[in-house]
Structure formats: structure tokens, C-alpha cells
Amino acid sequence: MTINEKQDEIISEFEFLEDWLDKYQQIIDKSQSGEKMPEEEKVPENLIEGCQSKVWVTAQYKDGLVYYHGESNTDIAGGIVVMLVEILSGHTPEEILDSELYFIDRIGLKEHLSPTRSNGMLAMIKQMRLYAMALKAKENEK
Amino acid sequence: MGLDVNSIRKDFPILEKKIYGKQLVYLDNAATTQKPSCVVEKICEGYYNCNANIHRGVHFLSQHATEAHEAARENVRAFINAPSNKEIIFTRGTTEAINLVASSFGDSQCEEGDEIIVSQMEHHSNIVPWQLLRSRKGIVLKVIPFDENGELQLEKLDSLITNRTKLISVTHVSNTLATINPVKEIIKKAHEHNIPVLVDGAQSIPHLKVEVQDLDADFFVFSGHKVYGPTGIGVLYGKEKWLELIPPYQGGGEMIQKVTFEKTTFNELPFKFEAGTPDYIGSTALSTALDYVTALGMDNIAQHESELLEYAREQMAKIEGMRFIGNASHRGGLVSFLVGDIHPYDMGSILDKLGIAVRTGHHCAEPVMQAFGIEGTVRASFALYNTKEEIDILVAGIERARKMFHH
Numbered sequence: 001m002t003i004n005e006k007q008d009e010i011i012s013e014f015e016f017l018e019d020w021l022d023k024y025q026q027i028i029d030k031s032q033s034g035e036k037m038p039e040e041e042k043v044p045e046n047l048i049e050g051c052q053s054k055v056w057v058t059a060q061y062k063d064g065l066v067y068y069h070g071e072s073n074t075d076i077a078g079g080i081v082v083m084l085v086e087i088l089s090g091h092t093p094e095e096i097l098d099s100e101l102y103f104i105d106r107i108g109l110k111e112h113l114s115p116t117r118s119n120g121m122l123a124m125i126k127q128m129r130l131y132a133m134a135l136k137a138k139e140n141e142k
Numbered sequence: 143m144g145l146d147v148n149s150i151r152k153d154f155p156i157l158e159k160k161i162y163g164k165q166l167v168y169l170d171n172a173a174t175t176q177k178p179s180c181v182v183e184k185i186c187e188g189y190y191n192c193n194a195n196i197h198r199g200v201h202f203l204s205q206h207a208t209e210a211h212e213a214a215r216e217n218v219r220a221f222i223n224a225p226s227n228k229e230i231i232f233t234r235g236t237t238e239a240i241n242l243v244a245s246s247f248g249d250s251q252c253e254e255g256d257e258i259i260v261s262q263m264e265h266h267s268n269i270v271p272w273q274l275l276r277s278r279k280g281i282v283l284k285v286i287p288f289d290e291n292g293e294l295q296l297e298k299l300d301s302l303i304t305n306r307t308k309l310i311s312v313t314h315v316s317n318t319l320a321t322i323n324p325v326k327e328i329i330k331k332a333h334e335h336n337i338p339v340l341v342d343g344a345q346s347i348p349h350l351k352v353e354v355q356d357l358d359a360d361f362f363v364f365s366g367h368k369v370y371g372p373t374g375i376g377v378l379y380g381k382e383k384w385l386e387l388i389p390p391y392q393g394g395g396e397m398i399q400k401v402t403f404e405k406t407t408f409n410e411l412p413f414k415f416e417a418g419t420p421d422y423i424g425s426t427a428l429s430t431a432l433d434y435v436t437a438l439g440m441d442n443i444a445q446h447e448s449e450l451l452e453y454a455r456e457q458m459a460k461i462e463g464m465r466f467i468g469n470a471s472h473r474g475g476l477v478s479f480l481v482g483d484i485h486p487y488d489m490g491s492i493l494d495k496l497g498i499a500v501r502t503g504h505h506c507a508e509p510v511m512q513a514f515g516i517e518g519t520v521r522a523s524f525a526l527y528n529t530k531e532e533i534d535i536l537v538a539g540i541e542r543a544r545k546m547f548h549h
Binding site for chain 1: 162484485487488491492494495496503517542546547548
């Protein structure tokens with residue numbers, strides 16, 4: 001699936017949830033059912049700065065594609081990082097850097113998150129893009 | 143006589159507000175209280191009718207504003223039963239008042255190796271100013287620990303006091319654990335060693351009747367905005383002998399007697415500590431807030447908030463996984479809690495969507511969190527306008543959140 005197809009799928013999951021508590025429920029469930037990171041990866045080096053909650057993200061490069069892992073100590077930030085990982089994992093650095101994450105506006109995340117959480121989400125996206133950029137640069141060096 | 147909360151609520155228009163289409167339930171009063179109309183009107187009236195820079199003005203408006211500001215000082219004095227108006231210094235709030243003492247008292251009275259004692263449950267505002275003094279003067283900061291219930295271990299105070307102890311600075315009521323500390327007892331013990339005591343009254347002033355002479359406190363500090371007054375105005379009460387002894391905090395207008403380029407002599411108390419144009423609008427509005435709570439009766443307010451607290455704890459205790467942080471025998475009107483392993487931010491976010499305003503996090507008291515090995519708590523704090531119905535909404539909200547997080 002392309003990045004946009006994955007975004008569309010997430011949008012469709014949220015589309016019919018009118019009450020914001022139901023949307024939160026969906027986010028919480030994503031966090032709780034998401035793949036857990038190994039404890040040894042939850043280290044300060046992998047912490048995203050700018051989040052009030054603790055959010056850890058790592059990235060691996062395999063056969064030209066970037067694979068992310070992410071987790072948080074809170075379920076709401078956790079659900080958001082799980083969605084971002086789902087959408088961006090398994091793509092080339094170029095695809096990740098060129099992507100436009102429209103699902104955030106479409107499911108109303110930006111307007112419904114508190115400013116601190118919203119800033120945290122932007123920090124996650126920024127870090128994930130930085131990883132893609134760094135991995136691409138490293139690949140070019142070879 | 144109890145409080146007529148239904149009629150009191152009409153004095154606070156903001157309580158009618160809808161949040162995400164739901165009725166606001168405001169339970170973040172330990173952070174700041176809402177303002178009754180009379181306080182807001184007093185601010186407007188001040189700017190519309192009585193605005194002129196105070197003191198030294200010969201014209202009518204200036205004199206009128208000066209009288210209002212000084213009448214406010216007298217009202218604050220009466221509210222905390224201080225002996226003299228000279229002992230009431232207006233500051234920007236509790237934080238500035240503590241910084242003033244840490245600076246003026248600390249710099250003039252402390253030498254390297256001297257000791258200041260605080261408690262383990264202090265707000266950062268009563269820790270950091272002393273750490274700054276430590277960097278300036280090389281003082282030693284000592285800490286009275288609390289036990290698992292959040293009670294200060296006063297038996298340890300004796301061993302902390304030495305002949306180098308210069309001041310004890312403790313909170314009256316913990317903003318996180320709700321503990322009401324036996325400050326009178328602490329002051330008595332300190333005075334046996336001729337050590338002065340500063341009491342941080344930020345959380346006690348809205349909840350308890352405070353009498354500084356009865357406490358025999360050397361310094362007592364509080365913020366106006368926590369007792370239904372405006373933000374940006376607070377009070378430092380200090381015994382005259384200390385305020386006379388210590389030098390001014392900031393320099394500028396108002397606080398001087400005579401200035402030449404060779405030498406400046408300082409004004410008398412209380413003006414010596416009030417550099418620059420005072421917040422005379424804030425002081426008069428704070429005075430109105432104090433009149434408001436006095437008319438309701440501090441004892442009635444204390445009783446109402448205690449009833450709310452006990453009701454809240456009773457109802458909340460029924461929630462599966464509920465854990466109270468702070469179980470002292472004497473408590474102010476707030477409750478800090480966690481449910482299962484639900485993160486406080488997550489709990490706070492769900493409650494927010496239900497229109498319930500609580501505070502989450504470390505409440506500017508990180509050492510308290512470290513003592514319990516937690517990152518933060520959810521805190522609900524009550525004021526004179528809160529009701530049992532609102533607590534029922536809170537309890538239902540927590541229960542709903544608990545289910546959402548599958549606990």
C-alpha cells in the first residue's frame with residue numbers, strides 16, 4: 001500500500017466516529033494493540049524532544065526502505081505514534097520526505113488535540129522525517 | 143451556617159460556560175480560582191474612575207487612588223490579623239515574595255555554610271529561590287522528609303536544626319498532597335532556637351482562616367489569584383523587625399527617600415520593598431476578593447471544601463484501581479490520584495473532553511513525585527463554588543476514562 005492509501009484507510013476508520021470520545025477510544029485502542037518496542041530501545045537517545053509525554057521512535061533501513069518503531073508512555077500520544085509508524089513504515093526515504101500527511105487534518109487531530117499534544121505530534125513527524133533523511137544520506141555515502 | 147452555593151455560583155459567570163458543548167466543571171482551583179463579578183467590576187471601576195499613579199501625587203485622582211491602595215493594605219492586614227500595615231508588602235505573588243526573602247534576607251543574613259531548611263513537599267517556588275541563594279552564597283539546603291501518607295516527619299526536624307540554621311521555609315498546605323502542615327508547631331520549635339520561619343500560604347489562604355500572629359510566623363506569603371483575586375498581585379507579610387533589618391529587594395521609584403549620585407536613602411516600611419509603580423488596581427481588587435470571602439465566612443468555606451473533599455474521596459475510592467497520593471490526617475481541599483496505570487495526561491485529556499478541568503503532571507513539585515516514584519498525578523481541587531453534583535460528574539468521568547483505557 002502507498003502512504004496515501006494507508007492514510008485513506010485510517011481516515012475511513014475515523015470517518016463514522018462523530019463523538020470525539022469515540023475518536024479518542026480509537027486512538028487508545030491503536031496504542032494498546034500496537035507493537036511494543038523492546039525495553040532496551042526505550043532510551044533517552046530515542047526520545048522525541050518537544051513531547052510532554054514520553055515518545056520513543058527508532059528507524060531501521062532495510063533494502064532501501066525505512067522501518068519505524070514507536071511507543072509512548074501515554075496511550076493518546078501512543079496511538080498517534082502507532083498511526084504514524086503504520087503510515088510511514090516500509091517506504092523509501094524519498095516517499096517519506098515527499099509525503100503529505102493529510103490524515104491529521106481529515107480526522108481532525110490537529111484541532112482536537114491540546115496545543116502541547118499537537119506540538120508533540122509535529123515533533124514526532126519531524127523526527128521521523130529526519131531519520132529518513134539521515135538514512136538516505138548514509139545510503140548515498142556508500 | 144453553611145454556604146448557599148447555588149446563589150454563590152451566580153457570582154461567577156464563567157461557571158456557566160460550556161466546554162465542547164458540555165457544562166464546565168472547574169476543579170483546578172489550586173492552580174487558580176475563578177473571580178466573582180465584584181472583583182472583575184472593581185478592576186473596571188478602578189481603571190474607569192480611580193486611575194492615577196499613587197503616592198506623591200497632589201491631584202485629586204492620585205490621592206483617591208493612594209487611599210484605595212492603602213485601604214487595601216489595611217484590609218489585607220486585617221484579613222491575616224497582622225499587627226501593622228508596615229508589615230504588608232504587595233508583591234506580584236507568592237513566588238516573588240519568596241524570592242524577595244531569599245534575596246534580601248538570604249543575601250544579608252547568610253554566610254557560606256549557613257543552612258536553610260525546607261520540606262520535601264515544597265512547590266518549586268519554595269525550592270529554586272533557595273538554590274539560587276546557594277549558588278550565590280554557598281548556603282546548605284536541608285530537607286524535612288515526609289512519610290508514605292504525606293505527613294512531615296517532624297521528629298527529624300530536631301536533628302536538621304543546627305547553630306548554622308538561618309531560616310525554615312515550609313508550605314502551609316501542600317499543593318500536591320493536600321497535607322495541612324502543623325506550621326504553628328514548626329514555628330514554636332524553630333523559635334526555641336531563634337530561627338525565623340517563612341510560611342508559604344499559597345494553598346492555605348483560600349481554604350483556612352489564617353492568623354499570622356497566632357501562628358507567630360516571621361514571614362507569610364500568598365497570591366491573590368488563588369483567593370478569588372486578580373493575577374499579578376500577592377502579599378508578603380513580614381515581622382517588622384525582619385523587614386527593618388533586611389535591605390531592599392529592587393531599586394527604583396517609590397522605595398527611596400532621597401537620591402543623589404553619591405548616596406540613596408531608602409523609604410520606610412512598607413514602601414522600601416515596593417519599587418516602581420505598585421499594582422494599585424490589583425491591590426484594590428484583591429481587597430474586594432478578601433471582603434467577598436470574609437462575608438461568606440472563612441470557617442464556612444473551610445467546612446464546605448472539607449465536605450466536598452471527603453465526599454470526593456469517598457466516591458472516588460469506589461473506582462477500581464484508584465490510588466490516592468497523599469493520605470495525611472489533615473487535608474486541604476484537593477485530591478491527587480492515579481487510576482491503575484493510566485497516565486495522568488491521558489486521564490486529564492479524557493476528562494477535558496467531558497468538560498472537566500483538572501490538573502495533570504508534577505504540579506511543580508517534582509521532589510514529591512520522585513518520593514512516590516511516579517511521573518505525575520491527576521489533581522482535582524475544590525473551591526467555595528463547587529458542588530457534590532460536580533464531584534459526581536468527575537467520578538463518572540473517571541469511571542468512563544477507566545473503561546476507555548481498558549482498566
